[in-house]
Amino acid sequence: MSSPRITLDRSSPVPLYFQVAEQLERAIVSGEIGAGERLENEITMAQDLGLSRPTMRQAIQVLVDKGMLVRRRGVGTQVVHGQVRRQVELTSLFDDLAAAGQHPRTTVLEQLLVPADEQVSEQLQVGLGEPVWSLRRLRFIAGGEPLAVMHNYLPSSIVDLGDVDLEAQGLYSYLRDAGFVIRVARQSIGARGVRPVEARLLREDVDAPLLTMQRTAYDNLGRAVEFGRHAYRPGLYSFDVTLVDR
């Protein structure tokens, strides 16, 4: 039975349930609340913090959705065993690496308008053959080792990539600055053998396996904003996913 010290700032614009969730999460990853340990019950925690029970429940729900807590009716709420793995988030690879302390370098191979092929047309909801931005980039990790070839398509009707320097910042970072709020992304992860062009770019053997990812991202208007086909060197990258049953 554990009850970490939590402080609330009611004058802050940060929602109360989020303040609680943040501090609870810190207490879990720091080990202040050990794996398998049980939390104080919702009603008591709410009273201790001067919160209502729904607000307390909302805070706990955030961490349940992250796979860090499990609830059982009639029993209580417990911390899940096992080290917490960082979740795949809705950022591009660039932001991912930068956040991890790496200093990724990017080379833009192609940045121009091309007619949409069948798959692009379907994923981005634009007419077949209509112009879409085609962005091909090669990404390196610190040390100069090539990590991935990335090929993105963006509808020219809502994005203008004409003057954007995408060697200096990640695509998702640019899209955020341009006012797009990415809310949903559908990814498909697979594998295949490397192609000759990729082998040269990634400095891999001709028979090397590659990890592939296709992604379509949608903004808060429900529009498809970006579709990408990417290939990663499997020794240097993998996708971590947490599934939660609800």
Add this chain to the structure above:
Amino acid sequence: MSSPRITLDRSSPVPLYFQVAEQLERAIVSGEIGAGERLENEITMAQDLGLSRPTMRQAIQVLVDKGMLVRRRGVGTQVVHGQVRRQVELTSLFDDLAAAGQHPRTTVLEQLLVPADEQVSEQLQVGLGEPVWSLRRLRFIAGGEPLAVMHNYLPSSIVDLGDVDLEAQGLYSYLRDAGFVIRVARQSIGARGVRPVEARLLREDVDAPLLTMQRTAYDNLGRAVEFGRHAYRPGLYSFDVTLVDR
């Protein structure tokens, strides 16, 4: 502005918010509510159904978490564009395929107790060298084509696999029957070249790429119940994931 007809059964044990979510989802996948279309506002929908606003919100939230709806404050709730892809769920491959109308066949290659190696010991939270169930299976799709080699480890202290026939039913299906409630799973998806043993089992060339997945599953007590290392033939399988920003 769309408002599909929804019927409620207040005598049913199924929660009201879930009844609403289910019928809304059906209306979206069936196309009754088109992509990009806006929903009636929460308050009106709640009144029409004789529900409180929190219950209506909870129903909508279910579909937001599934990536089917997006909300914008001050504006409303919209259906996301793009075909809805079936989400990866917390079931084993067997259940996945069976649900998809396939008739998977399974061969058990190994089902015995082995001492836990370092990774298994760490993932399952058991002592190094302690006995754990080792389950190696080969899975075929309809037509007899091999699809994947699967290697699972289960702690012998909480599961007994001694007399279980895992050619007839999937592992997760058995675990459910045995009273385990799997709530959280952490997966890591990668790729590598095929190994000689696998190449023979999967009828692949010696240089073929494989899609790999490692998974640790936890039950509603927070215990690690299963750890697995699996390899799939990439032409026949891929992982679909939907990411939602909250």
Add this chain to the structure above:
DNA sequence: GACGTCAAGATGTCCTGACAAATGCTTGAC
């Protein structure tokens, strides 16, 4: 015509209160 203000409409947050359902422990009957 450009800009700022205001109001309407929608979701976001937070509160109080109540009952239902599952779990685990205790108690009592046999």
Add this chain to the structure above:
DNA sequence: GTCAAGCATTTGTCAGGACATCTTGACGTC
């Protein structure tokens, strides 16, 4: 001694209300 009934505990569901905040469009002013 064993099993079943009952009780306390805890999360799950639902209601109804209040105010905050963001977005959009209308209106008016400069």
